[in-house]
Amino acid sequence: MVNHHQDSATAPLGPPGTSLSCSQLGQEGASMTTRAGAAAGVLIASLATSTAADGIGATMLILDGSGSMWGQIEDQTKIEIARESVGRMLADWPEDRDVGLMAYGHRSEGDCDDIETLMAPGPLDIRAAEAEMADVSPRGKTPIGASVRTAAEAVGPGGSVIVVTDGLENCGADLCELGVDLADDGAGLTAHVIGFDVADTDGQLACLAETTGGRFLPASDAASLSGALQEVSAPVPSEPLFVDEFERDNLGDDWTVDHPNPSGFILDDGALITMTVQPGYMGDAADQPNIFRWTEATFPEGDWDISADFTSRMGEVQSLGGRRAIVQVGRYRDVDNHISVYVFRQGNSNDDLWLRLRAVSGGTETRAEVEIAGDIRGYDLAQILRDFEEKGARLTISKRGRDYVGRLEMDGWTMQEGGPEVIETDPIQVLRTSGDPALFAGTLGSEQTVAEFDRIEITGVD
Template sequence: MMRQRTYSGAGALAAILTMGIAAAAPAQEAPRTMLVLDGSGSMWGQIDGTAKIEIARDAIGDMLDSWQDGRELGLMAYGHREQGNCADIETLQVPAPLDRTAFDGLLGSVTPLGKTPLTDATRQAAEALSYTDAPATVILVSDGRETCNADPCAAAETLERTGTDFTAHVIGFDVDDAAQADLSCLAEATGGMYLAAADADELTGALTEVAEAAPDPAAPMIDDDFDRAELGESWEVINPEPNNYIVDDSTLLTLTTVPTFVGQENQTNVFRWVGQPLPDGDWDMSVEFTSEFTTRRSTIEMGIYEDRQNFVVTALYGDGSSNDRIILQVTSNVGGEKSDVNVTFADDACCPRDYDIDAVLANLDENGGTLVLRKRGRDYSAEIRTDGWVAREGQENPLRTDPLTVLRAGGRPVLYSGTFGRDYGDLPQTATAFDRFTVTPR
């Protein structure tokens, strides 16, 4: 069997010691999986006198014999209901713990008939697995190339860039060289395996291998829960003001000092990680927090920082406008040239006023969130995750910016929170509790 593999976080402080502290993230579960089965007309082709669809059903059954208890599996098929219809993609089973009898019945209902929209099927499978929110794995079995004018390679790159930890394993069943090129790039771009199978035994072996290959979610390479009495040797403080931060009760607590933010000449109490280096390649950097936050220019920032002229930072900040707007942004400064992208997290503008800004601020204080900076190649994007609440009904969670492309970026991780500007002569106080900082290879 031909095989290709690609494998791809003082007294002034007394008032905040009673702040709600975000709970440590629970251990992640194994990635949910969607099996995508080719139901195009060519699956009636025979190998050694048996139709390929029958061989596929039997091989999948062998894979299911050793499927891990409790691990969620879904089933999607394409090309099985209509001839010539590129939209013929159906979710037969949403991801759930395996019900073997029901699953076998669904497999038996797939009758080959139509085209091969494998790109859109893979994309829909990823969406069904909530791939932007949690680790997700797709196993695709196809006996041919894309026939619906879509680009599987481009789609795979987008899924990899926008997913939390997305992987596609692809099995090319009795395919030619052209189909192999289409199929293999789906796997390679997402850190999965491409396996070619020419007959029943090879298909059974390939399915067993990809089922066993589904990885546990990546463990953080850098992980600091601040469970000690001092900041420690892994951190240094740029322009320290010791009266305005403290490590207490497994939390780094910080107060506003002067109106500033990362990269300003007067930046104060910027915490820079000097411990283990960042992993090579792609990663997610995250910090869990709660914050007595104000729309009057409070800011919570995290990123990589070399010096004031070279950094990439994500920030959740109140813009100080009369609209009480809170913005999620990623900013780069390379040699003094700045760029940024942003998205609105909350806004009290009219009309309509569909955010309850007071409730948003209360949730940031009591329940907090997780600020994330994602690196994928040269693209950096920011996201904010909230557990058990959203800024408004129907808002995406996590909420994510578009990617910002940065050709040259380097430096050490940094954390900062404070207030970056005065408001009608006052300096509003920002009090933030950093609970856990991680960097996870992707």
């Protein structure tokens, strides 16, 4: 968990600076590259079995101990990232959900039967789990199929499996056939598979997921693994409590526009279209025009998601920087009390693009952020900007207890070849938030930013 606290009066929107590790507090705008919940090369099998009392099933975490786990991602071994990531996941584990721990490939080389249950499913003992993971030393093979079968037998029928792996099956199992067997045996098991930095050339990983009714999600780094894990392991939202798809001619009484400039927005063809009328952003200044507050909608008392679907024209790539564009969704009361997640095009010489979650409570700021495009390998910023304009994306804030996470979900496209389609920030902890659901799109420069919001919704999460 990464928190960044400072007085909002001295903390303008950007630009972000040098990247820091997740344990460090950055200076103004410092990057906090997310690893929350990410597990490079981890195989996490979650088999949720129904219980008579509450229907909450057990989960088996299976740690990939194959030799490839000594590979490095951004100067850190995969096994180290795996231990950190699983530890972070367990730190937020629900008290009423049993969990176990398995590992494979960690005791001998070339042994496809090297699968060990380190902790049987039961109430979480996080210190014991961390101690067991610390003793896993990669050396062996990658028996994905046998591990999933073993985990299924240990936990029982009626749930799901989440597989995150940095390699392909190399012990002879046919994962497609395994998926068919699991689907046909009447246990109702669903397998989700996350492939980290691995080319699923023969489609085996995807087949295991799809034949059991699950999802296959590619991921390329710790941040994208975090998003993928959130997608397949997060609590299932209920039906939205409030939805607005803007299918009318004007906002009406359901919305309040702070300091409205009618020349800067319009409802047209099922979208709220807004463009910059004054440089700034939601939370920047008390008189910021065209902050759209959904005053008719309310947040539930417990956990919730607020999401907005949008397309946005953020400008073109230029030789020396570009447009400083921003698209936000959040909860807004005033400049001293709000929380928002936003895509922010920095417009500096590197022309970086960031996902940021920023909360201000009583004038004190907390933030977490991740660079999603820019001066890093594998990104075509020009294509990304076109995809934001033509295909669109979804911005979400998820509240779980006192933790808040910002998430960006692309609509059928990715920042780079092979994924990810979901990117999220580290969680930040806020004791309470207040205010209305809110939308904003703007810039910090002289060039206009045009955004179209097609839908906003609030969902309660059990």
